[in-house]
Amino acid sequence: MNNHYDVIVVGAGPSAVFLAYELVVKQSKKKVLLIEQGKSVEKRYCPIEKTGNCIHCKPMCNITCGFSGAGAFSDGKLSLYNKDDDDIHVGGILHEYIGVENTKALIDYTDQIYLKFGADKHLEGTEYKDEVRKICQKAKKENITLIDIPIRHLGTEKSHELYYKIQQFLLENGVEIKFETAVKDLIVEDNKIKGVKIQSASDYVEQKEECEELYADKVVLAVGRKGANWLVGMCDKHNIVTEAGTVDIGIRYELPDKVMEKINKYMYEGKFVGRVGRYKDKVRTFCQNPSGFVSTEVYDNNITLVNGHSYKEKKSTNTNLAILVSHNFNYPFNKPIDYGRNIAKNLNEIGAGKIVVQRLGDIYRGKRTWKEELDNNAVVPTLKNAEPGDLTFAIGYRTMTNILDFIQSVDKVVEGFAAPENLLYGPEIKFYSNKVKITNDFETSIKGLYSIGDGGGMTRGLMMASCSGVQMARILEREE
Numbered sequence: 002m003n004n005h006y007d008v009i010v011v012g013a014g015p016s017a018v019f020l021a022y023e024l025v026v027k028q029s030k031k032k033v034l035l036i037e038q039g040k041s042v043e044k045r046y047c048p049i050e051k052t053g054n055c056i057h058c059k060p061m062c063n064i065t066c067g068f069s070g071a072g073a074f075s076d077g078k079l080s081l082y083n084k085d086d087d088d089i090h091v092g093g094i095l096h097e098y099i100g101v102e103n104t105k106a107l108i109d110y111t112d113q114i115y116l117k118f119g120a121d122k123h124l125e126g127t128e129y130k131d132e133v134r135k136i137c138q139k140a141k142k143e144n145i146t147l148i149d150i151p152i153r154h155l156g157t158e159k160s161h162e163l164y165y166k167i168q169q170f171l172l173e174n175g176v177e178i179k180f181e182t183a184v185k186d187l188i189v190e191d192n193k194i195k196g197v198k199i200q201s202a203s204d205y206v207e208q209k210e211e212c213e214e215l216y217a218d219k220v221v222l223a224v225g226r227k228g229a230n231w232l233v234g235m236c237d238k239h240n241i242v243t244e245a246g247t248v249d250i251g252i253r254y255e256l257p258d259k260v261m262e263k264i265n266k267y268m269y270e271g272k273f274v275g276r277v278g279r280y281k282d283k284v285r286t287f288c289q290n291p292s293g294f295v296s297t298e299v300y301d302n303n304i305t306l307v308n309g310h311s312y313k314e315k316k317s318t319n320t321n322l323a324i325l326v327s328h329n330f331n332y333p334f335n336k337p338i339d340y341g342r343n344i345a346k347n348l349n350e351i352g353a354g355k356i357v358v359q360r361l362g363d364i365y366r367g368k369r370t371w372k373e374e375l376d377n378n379a380v381v382p383t384l385k386n387a388e389p390g391d392l393t394f395a396i397g398y399r400t401m402t403n404i405l406d407f408i409q410s411v412d413k414v415v416e417g418f419a420a421p422e423n424l425l426y427g428p429e430i431k432f433y434s435n436k437v438k439i440t441n442d443f444e445t446s447i448k449g450l451y452s453i454g455d456g457g458g459m460t461r462g463l464m465m466a467s468c469s470g471v472q473m474a475r476i477l478e479r480e481e
Contacts, residue, residue, distance in 0.1 A: 006034045006177075008477060009197055009217040011184050013037035014070025015463050016454030017223035018167055019111065019470030020477075025174045027478055034215070035171075035178045038202045038227075039066025042165040047296070054386050055297050055305060055355070060181070060202040062299035064308075065227045068178070069164035070466075071298065077155030077311075078270060078288070079115060079464045081108055081124070090148045091272060092465030093455070098441045099472060107468040112153065115467075118166045119159070121313075125152040125269030132267050140414045145275035147414075152269050156313030184231075185212050187220065187450070189239045194220045194449040219449050221473060222437075224456035225466075229432040230301055230338050232456050242438040242446040246458050248337035249287075249431040250344060250400055251325035252392065253295055253307040254408075255424040257380060260417035261320040265291040273414075278406025280399055282326055286411075287431075289322035295384035295426055297356055304345045307356045307384070307426040317383050323429050326403045341430045347395040348428045351388075357395075357428075358387035362421025364405065379422040392427045431461075442476050443469075451476075 008024075010017045013035045021033055038061050039045065045067040048056050065071040080091050082105055089096040089104050096104040116122060126133070126149065133149050140147040155163060172178065183205035188195040196216035200209065224232050236243050264271040270289040276282065290311035298308050309321040330337055348357055359370045360378060369391035375382065393401055404425075412419035436458030443451045443459075453459060453469040460466045 004213070004215050005032075006215065006217040007031035008033045008219045008221065009215060010035045010221045010223055011197065012070070012223040012225055012228060012454070012456070013068045013178060014223060014225040014454060015466040016225075016460070016470040016473070017221070018069060018164070018171070019114070019467040020221065020223065020453070020474045021171050021176045022114065022167065023471045023474035024477070025171065025176065027474065029474075029478055031477070033176050034217075035176065036182050036184055036197070036199060037066070037068060037178060037180050038183050038205070039063065039068070039181065041178075041180050042068045042161060042168050045161070049297065049386070055299065057299055057303055060206045064296070064298040065300060068168050068180070069160065070225045071227055077157055077160035077463070079112065079120070079153040079155065080462055081112065081151040081153065081464065083150055086150075090150060092462045093458075093460035095460055095465050095469055095472075098439070098443070098459075104468065107471055108464060111464065111467045111471055115153065115155070115163070119163045120153055120155055121159070125154055126267070127151050129267040132263070136263070136267070136414065140273065143275070143410045143413050144277055145273050145410055145414065148272035148274065149268065150272075154269060154311070154313075157310045158315070159313050187235055187239055188214065188216070189447055189450075192447055194218070194447050196220070219451070219477060221451045221453060222457060223454045223470065226432045226455050227300060228456045230342070232437070233338055236437065239447060241450070244436045244438055245329060245331050245335055246337050246436045248328050248341040249325040250328055250341055250396070251323055251404060251427075251429050252396075253309055253321055253426040253429045254324050255295055255319050255321040255380060255382065255426065256418065256420065258292055258318050258320050260415065260420070261291065264289075264415060265320060273411055275407060275410060277410040278403060280403055282399070282403050284324065284326050284403050284407040287323040287325055289320065291320050292316040292318065293321050293383070295321050295382065295387070297384070300432075303354075304342060305349050305354065305356060306345060307429045319380065319383055321383070324404050324407060325429065325431060326400050328400070338432050341432060344395055344397070345428045345430055348392065351390055351394055353388060355386055355388040356384060356426050357390040357392055358382055358384070358424055358426045359390060359392050360421060361408070361419065361423045361425060364393060364401075364425070365421065378424070380424055382424055384426060387426055392425055396427060443473055
């Protein structure tokens with residue numbers, strides 16, 4: 002019957018895509034279905050460049066939803082590793098399930114797939130080891146770690162081309178993909194997965210009840226950060242065992258390329274991590290975009306968040322990066338996603354539905370930023386429709402204090418990092434579900450139900466999400 006499959010994958014981000022790819026190249030006989038809320042790659046584009054404002058694409062945001070997921074439509078960076086590393090320093094905790102050496106081998110294998118489909122052969126961060134070592138030593142004196150790993154930069158526009166080729170490869174090799182389709186519920190009987198209930202993405206947004214049922218003995222949840230909230234609901238409804246999770250809350254920071262010149266040249270992306278200031282909470286930089294552009298993305302219930310893009314050919318004169326503070330909650334409050342969503346909602350209301358931007362110097366002076374001041378600011382914002390305002394009205398004292406202390410500490414490593422004309426945009430929030438408890442074979446507490454990628458808390462970023470998909474495919478084949 003057409004409604005029966007061997008494997009159903011919820012989502013079509015990197016983890017799902019590479020799961021399907023690996024099954025194809027291993028000549029698996031499994032009937033595979035990918036279910037994706039968003040559109041196919043060639044139909045994904047953001048109208049903001051033409052309209053000047055986010056128009057809240059219906060039924061789903063074209064940046065956060067669609068084949069290849071949200072990460073591939075930001076800056077498209079693949080984080081690798083150094084040969085002499087005895088640990089995996091970025092990208093989540095995949096190595097805790099399969100071991101460091103196996104993870105390295107997966108990264109090598111997955112990287113070759115990206116190269117096969119057109120990724121740039123040049124690796125950033127491999128040519129200036131002595132210079133990077135000096136910066137690392139300088140950072141260490143400020144209790145900050147600068148993670149030095151090779152980066153393969155796809156570029157936002159080149160990511161589209163690459164993933165289109167992979168999409169067509171999957172379709173031509175018998176992988177079925179349902180676009181603009183949402184999974185409303187899981188079908189679970191006697192603690193075993195039986196399938197999923199689906200409906201059009203439009204009906205899902207309008208909260209209609211009518212669904213179609215699809216069946217499979219194996220269902221893989223690969224929902225990404227966009228699906229983290231949905232995943233929490235599924236875990237609560239079906240008693241899927243989870244552990245306390247993390248939500249990363251912060252801002253997108255924009256400053257001149259000339260300030261970040263050495264980091265950009267030597268490393269392309271500097272990953273600073275530290276526990277500085279009075280609270281000693283973990284603060285990190287993420288998704289650095291040399292000569293890039295600040296952007297927006299829309300999540301469920303029209304929550305608007307800030308992000309960043311970096312193109313291969315289109316350039317600005319600014320670098321942008323995220324500064325994120327990790328928040329972990331337990332008793333009696335253990336809802337990190339709700340906490341983050343409330344901050345985002347409040348900031349969106351302050352910005353009248355737009356991203357809020359504020360000059361660093363204005364925060365220190367205890368005042369909001371006004372349009373006239375922003376128009377004459379030395380750092381010209383690349384997100385043209387951001388609303389000047391005051392981030393401190395919505396971002397909590399502890400979080401903002403962590404961000405400001407971190408900026409001051411990094412300034413001692415990178416002179417000019419704390420210049421008063423630098424810009425903070427908010428909110429930037431990375432949603433992860435309460436971490437789904439899984440076995441080393443990625444199976445949840447529901448038999449036949451698996452969780453991979455960013456949404457369930459296993460990975461963070463393109464490379465590791467992709468690796469988790471490859472490993473999931475191998476597990477599925479091995480279990481036959």
